[in-house]
Amino acid sequence: MAWRAIRAHKLRSTLTTLGVVIGVAAVLTFVILGASLQAGVIGDVSPDDRENVYGWASPPDTNGGPGAGAQPVFTPRDLAQIENEPAVRAAYGFQPVPTQTLSSGNETVPRGSGVYAAGPAYVDREDVAEGRQFRMGEREAVINPAAAALFEQNLTVGDRIEIQVPVVGSVNATVVGITEDAESRSPFEGFNPEPRVYLPTDPYVTDVTQADRTRFSLVVVEATDRGSVDDARDQALAYLNSSESDASGFGDEDLVYNFQTSLELLDQFQELFSVLQNFVVGVAAISLLVGSIGIANIMLVSVTERTREIGIMKAVGAQRRDILQLFIVEAMVLGVVGAILGLGLGLVAGFGVAELVGFEELVIPWEWGAIAVVVGIGVGVLAGLYPAYNASKTDPIDALRYE
Amino acid sequence: MTGGPPGGEDAVASSTTDADADGVVVDDAAVELVDARKTYQLGEPVHALDGVTVDVPRGSYTAVMGPSGSGKSTLMNLVGCLDTPTSGSVFVDGADVGAMNDRERTRLRGEKVGFVFQTFNLMPRLTAVENVALPLVFRGVSKDDRHERAADILERVGLGDRLGHAPNELSGGQRQRVAIARALVNDPALLLADEPTGNLDSxxxxxxLDLFDELKAEGNTLVMVTHERDVAERADRIIHLLDGKIERIEAVGDLAGRQHDDATTERDDVPDDGHADVGGDAA
Structure with missing residues (x-):
């Protein structure tokens, strides 16, 4: 009977349901976009580098992403000392190299970023698809496939490249390895796949700054295995905080060491995203609320309009709970239909916008879909409760007289 | 009929010769009013019904007449278990309506009273058969049983070929027949008609009214409110109300002689009380 009442007022029911549809769809669309954006930016950084700790020293209360406010305090000696700690497999500096162009043969491409100096361990041996890791002290480079593809004739192992570095001039390197993909290798690089060239810090950094004057802002400490990450971090920090380290006796006393795994760094990003997400979902939730007011309103009208019918039903033996049930079911049907349509619309809209914006990866947070649907249905029931209660209280004598 | 109305056991329990709280024996009356009063507080007390004592015996056909404001509607509401008296007692099928809560009263109303209204009061979106089956819905009768029983009764009031029609596809007379079928579907102790011909051509x-005669002949108890004298004269007796009191009770010709034989054979009967069992179990 509830279904029949809904069908009898198609337009009205449709408009009522629309509130819930839009609410649920909005929530879903936004969470799909949010999750896809998050996935696109953060990508799958974490899997390979879980034994790595990324460190820098910055003034206290510095906010920002990995490396924010980093000061150049770590000397090669510090890194060598840290590497001697039992839980540490490797420790090396990480230095983004400012560049203008990359050249190979007589071809030159502009390249303002994506060249990094680090230790050989930075590019894992198993990630090198072709060739090998670079070696310290050699003028060698490992590039990723995107960098290789910058040139008309893809770079291959053995090719020579020339990197134009502002102030310093041009430096040469021999390509000794090509990685298997263009993904970011650490939070220090950012999170997007892009062309990248990896060089050893020696000679490319130490040559320029003189070995004994080299100071790294960013360091990577690799633990011997995943279980030793905390030990490695503790040992590195213990050394750095001791008077023995160059870093402790250098520069500003107030610097704070930030040594974090990529997962921990990701968490900070996630937090940022979730704040954003909550805000957007909050906006969508308001439209759900508006939808619920619509349902309540329509149910109130429906009760008034059907006063006489309620009277008839009571006259022929309908109990209060029968009437209550009838109207709650009606509200619930509106809620359920709205939620399901909203789910469909939200998925379509989410896909559509993600396609339009060009997200590579589409993430559907089903738990949010479920939440939106449950809330949509709940909203229908709650909005129907008061009108249904009103209806159940109707006095049959008055109701039968009602015109 | 297929085994009487659901809840027939209750009906038996509540309608047997139990002397109720007031010690009134209510065995032989479908409805009994004992000094029933209904007072509304509208600034000063208004006695809509001012001490009415009357029996409606089982199987009788009673008309209630009176000018507007005489208490007809109030009497109907009390007899139909829609309302409770301010003082005095109303017994419907032996049960004291005044002592009941809303829930029990609703249940009694659903099981013991069949309403026929001047304006038919059918559910506009339900078909004829669904309208007739509606009282059974609220008693939890299964869909198939409801439909079967409703179709049965519609057949009997001459609408066997209109089962799936909505009220607006039926004529006034057909609608009233649907309403009568609905009133009969629970095998009520009392059929209560409020100006049943008021909206119909003569x-x-x-x-x-012929149908009512048939129902009466089958043993149903009928109470009809009307202000048309010739309609009221079809009953056994006429209760004249004036200012909330019974002015007089007038016996009119016994209409039993006019009963239609053809209608008596199919008629089910109220199983649990003493009145004439005319049709027997038809199913």
Whole structure:
């Protein structure tokens, strides 16, 4: 009977349901976009580098992403000392190299970023698809496939490249390895796949700054295995905080060491995203609320309009709970239909916008879909409760007289 | 009929010869009013019904007449278990309506009273058969049983070929027949008709009154409110109300002689009380 009442007022029911549809769809669309954006930016950084700790020293209360406010305090000696700690497999500096162009043969491409100096361990041996890791002290480079593809004739192992570095001039390197993909290798690089060239810090950094004057802002400490990450971090920090380290006796006393795994760094990003997400979902939730007011309103009208019918039903033996049930079911049907349509619309809209914006990866947070649907249905029931209660209280004598 | 109305056991329990709280024996009356009063507080007390004592015996056909404001509607509401008296007692099928809560009263109303209204009061979106089955819905009868029983009764009031029609596809007389079928579907102790011919032309109205005669002949108890003298005269007796009191009770010709034989054979009967069992179990 509830279904029949809904069908009898198609337009009205449709408009009522629309509130819930839009609410649920909005929530879903936004969470799909949010999750896809998050996935696109953060990508799958974490899997390979879980034994790595990324460190820098910055003034206290510095906010920002990995490396924010980093000061150049770590000397090669510090890194060598840290590497001697039992839980540490490797420790090396990480230095983004400012560049203008990359050249190979007589071809030159502009390249303002994506060249990094680090230790050989930075590019894992198993990630090198072709060739090998670079070696310290050699003028060698490992590039990723995107960098290789910058040139008309893809770079291959053995090719020579020339990197134009502002102030310093041009430096040469021999390509000794090509990685298997263009993904970011650490939070220090950012999170997007892009062309990248990896060089050893020696000679490319130490040559320029003189070995004994080299100071790294960013360091990577690799633990011997995943279980030793905390030990490695503790040992590195213990050394750095001791008077023995160059870093402790250098520069500003107030610097704070930030040594974090990529997962921990990701968490900070996630937090940022979730704040954003909550805000957007909050906006969508308001439209759900508006939808619920619509349902309540329509149910109130429906009760008034059907006063006489309620009277008839009571006259022929309908109990209060029968009437209550009838109207709650009606509200619930509106809620359920709205939620399901909203789910469909939200998925379509989410896909559509993600396609339009060009997200590579589409993430559907089903738990949010479920939440939106449950809330949509709940909203229908709650909005129907008061009108249904009103209806159940109707006095049959008055109701039968009602015109 | 297929085994009487659901809840027949309750009916037996509540309608047997139990002397109720007031010690009134209510065995032989479908409805009994004992000094029933209904007072509304509208600034000063208004006695809509001012001490009415009357029996409606089982199987009787009673008309209630009176000018507007005489208490007809109030009497109907009390007898139909829609309302409770301010003082005095109303017994419907032996049960004291005044002592009941809303829930029990609703249940008694659903099981013991069949309403026929001047304006038919059918559910506009339900078909004829669904309208007739509606009282059974609230008693939890299964869909198939409801439909079967409703179709049965519609057949009996001459609408066997209109089962799936909505009220707005039926004529006034047909609608009233649907309403009568709905009133009968629970095998009520009492059929309560409020100006049943008021919205019908005289010929259709006469047909409905003929149907009432048949129902009466089958042993149903009928109470009809009307202000048309010739309609009231179809009953056994006429209760004249004035200012909330019974002015007089007038016996009119026994209409039993006019009963239609053809209608008596199919008629089910109220199983649990003493009145004439005319049709027997038809199913």
């Amino acid at each position: 010929e259709t109205g006469a047909n409905i």
